[in-house]
Amino acid sequence: MKTKQTLIAALAGLTIPIAATANVARVGYAYAQIYQANSTVTLANVSRNDGVNESQLVGLKCIFPSNDSGAKVKVLITTDAGTTNEKDLSITVDPTYFQQESTGAGQFLSDWVPLHVLFFHTLLVNLNNTNLGTATINCWASYWTSVIPE
Amino acid sequence: MRIKHFILAGALCLLVPSLAGAAVEYSYAQISTANSTVDLIPTTSVAATLNAVKCIFPSNDGGAAVKITVYFGVGQPFQQVSSFTVDPTYFERESNGAGQYLSGWIPFGIGDSDTLHVTLNNTGLGTATINCWASWLQ
Secondary structure (H helix, E strand, C coil): CHHHHHHHHHHHHHHHHHHHCCCEEEEEEEEEEECCCCCEEEEEEEECCCCECCEEEEEEEEEECCCCCCCCEEEEEEECCCCCCCEEEEEEECCCCCEECCCCCCCEECCCEEEEEEECCEEEEEEECCCCCCCCEEEEEEEEEEECCC | CHHHHHHHHHHHHHHHHHHHCCCEEEEEEEECCCCCEEEEECCCCCCCEEEEEEEEECCCCCCCCEEEEEEECCCCCCCEEEEEEECCCCCEECCCCCCCEECCCEEEEEECCCCEEEEEECCCCCCCCEEEEEEEEC
């Protein structure tokens, strides 16, 4: 009898992961440009309150002008603001050693930087250049949200 | 004893799909006709994961953009539809050849428990010959 119960428990254990992945997803893509000295602009502002499941900021890409002169950009990421899960992260993207377009304007390219930052309800991604020099910097982000269907 | 065997067989059946692994898929589509829609990934018959999307715009793009729409759970009550517009205005350009505008691979890596369908649409977004690719799993 114990063997049967163990097998039933094992069967249930196998079923649970399948149920846990039963969600549907939406993808997102965002763009912002920063060029004013000591300013902040919003790249992505995502809010989901409709039974949201795990969501993710997947990647980030920035392109810096060829006449960048050392200007950088700080990327400020806040997830699940105002909750016990809130996380505040930041990275500074410095183009100094980036590859450059060899034709066109010769822009500096970050390519897509993989981030995979998880969130459940809200995501805010800001660009800031305070004390980081001034240049016209273009950035993109990709993300997805998922929902457990009712 | 028979019950035990039955349960064991059931457990094995559940394990098989996860052990079988996913098939790697790669799709391509070109959109060139004004105000049209083309499939980048036709509706899959099984659950799928969208890994990434890439588009290349011609050097004489003239401001044309493309709207990418992603459907998960096609035809289901819980179907989710999301879309975004890829605008090449500030994209990098290829280093030789025609100087096309390159999106690079836009990463998503989103798996879903249901079917996937991805379309390209250029309604109201100008007209150019835009090539797109998708990497996905099913």
